Structure formats: structure tokens, C-alpha cells
Amino acid sequence: MTYSKGKSYVTQTELARLLNFSQQSISRKLKELEEDKLIVRIISKEGEIIRLTEEGEKFLNTCLTSLKDAILSLHSIEIRGNIVSGLGEGKIFLSMEYYKTQINKIMGFDPYPGTLNIVIYDKQSLENRLLLDSSPSLLIPEYKQKDRVLGAVKLYPASINSIKPAAVVMPLRTTHPKSVIEIISPFYLREKLNLKDGDEVTIEVYV
Structure with a gap:
């Protein structure tokens, strides 16, 4: 400008x-x-x-x-779960220039190249997770390339163990069950929060 x-x-x-x-x-x-x-x-x-x-x-x-x-007027939804290792799909997703650019534009940060995967175990957190499906979200639109289509992704601003900025990412096409959510952040969250598989975390999702 x-x-x-x-x-x-x-x-x-x-x-x-x-x-x-x-x-x-x-x-x-x-x-x-x-x-x-x-x-x-x-x-x-x-x-x-x-x-x-x-x-x-x-x-x-x-x-x-x-x-x-x-x-x-934003309010938050609390979700608790335990850290698990993913299959590396998040790293592939975040290595694509289209998604990196869109996340920076929408969320205002460059994401660390990898997602933090959390498995939800308790009933209330799972109910809160299901609430997100009908809650307003930010959206990375579908993008058609010559040889493939990059699917749309929903974004929800969030904090994890009070650390911000972060976001819950929900690809519209995913193999993850509803009990698994992925978090992105500019930080390497495992190192930033000293996390290992099995550790419990609390996510505040702002909707």
C-alpha cells in the first residue's frame, strides 16, 4: 500500500x-x-x-x-486430547506453496512444516469437536492445478496450552476420524511445549 x-x-x-x-x-x-x-x-x-x-x-x-x-463476540470451545504421531501427511500439505500462502494470508503466520495430531478421548471434548462441523470457519478454497486438485480446508483460530497463534485445520477431504484433530502454528509445538506422544493438551478453538 x-x-x-x-x-x-x-x-x-x-x-x-x-x-x-x-x-x-x-x-x-x-x-x-x-x-x-x-x-x-x-x-x-x-x-x-x-x-x-x-x-x-x-x-x-x-x-x-x-x-x-x-x-x-467470539467464544471458545475447549477440546482436550492426547498427542499422537501422524503419518507425515501434514508435512506434505504444508510444504505446498498454495496452502502456505493461503494460511499466511488468512491466519497471519507462516506455519511450521508439520501438524500436531491430537486424539480426543473424553465425551465432552468429542461433542465439542462435533460442534465445529456446524460452526463458522475460515476457508482455504479448493484450487485446481493442471494435474490435480488441492482440496479446500477449514481453519479455526485456536490456542494450545495457552500458546498462540495456532489453528485447527480440517481438510474437507480427509481420512482422519472425528476423534483426531490437527493443529498448525508458526512454532514447532512439540519443542515449544515440551510435548511427547501421550501427553494431554488443552485446545481452545475460537468460533
Whole structure:
């Protein structure tokens, strides 16, 4: 984002890169915003400059207020379980540039290349885990490559043993039973929390 005379603006190329959208998609959306008088587009030597109108700034502030209210209304679901070793699928998943980029964009951190697997044993924690299936989540959308499709993944902001940031990850296509959940974090959690297989942990999932 660039600043000029107290006003913020961004080029169309930068916007497409930041949002991971095609130029065509960005152009269509910008046309809609321009028709709604929320932005103006200016041609300059730097390219096409996108700037909010006064009405656009008011609309953005309204959105930010709504987002703040939504964040403040978050409540948590507690899940307890025991650490188990995985099959290495999480490491493969987190080594893919698409997922790494999306997690950084959505969660604001670069994930450690591997997930922490937890098996849920007690009834209340399992019931809480099942609640997540019908709770609002953040979403990494499905992405089609030439030779394969990278499946969609649900993300839930979380903490584990009070350590943040972290997130519960739930691929929409998975072989894991409902009693197993995976946690990602910028930290190597086994080392950060001095964990070994069998140790019990407490996860607070924010929904």
C-alpha cells in the first residue's frame, strides 16, 4: 500500500497479487465498485491507481466496525486430547506453496512444516469437536492445478496450552476420524511445549 497526501492507494496489479486473484477477476470487481461510487480509478505512469472515494471510506469503516464486533463476540470451545504421531501427511500439505500462502494470508503466520495430531478421548471434548462441523470457519478454497486438485480446508483460530497463534485445520477431504484433530502454528509445538506422544493438551478453538 502506498500513501500520498494522507490518502491510501494501490495499483490494480498489486491488488491482484495481494488477493491472489486474476487480473480479469479484479477488473470485474473494480468495475462493480466504481459503478457503486466506492472507488475511483486513475491512470498514471505507475499504472492504474485505485483510490477509495469518501463514500467508499465510510463503507470500509462500517465493515471494519462490523468485523471488530464479530471478533469481540467470539467464544471458545475447549477440546482436550492426547498427542499422537501422524503419518507425515501434514508435512506434505504444508510444504505446498498454495496452502502456505493461503494460511499466511488468512491466519497471519507462516506455519511450521508439520501438524500436531491430537486424539480426543473424553465425551465432552468429542461433542465439542462435533460442534465445529456446524460452526463458522475460515476457508482455504479448493484450487485446481493442471494435474490435480488441492482440496479446500477449514481453519479455526485456536490456542494450545495457552500458546498462540495456532489453528485447527480440517481438510474437507480427509481420512482422519472425528476423534483426531490437527493443529498448525508458526512454532514447532512439540519443542515449544515440551510435548511427547501421550501427553494431554488443552485446545481452545475460537468460533
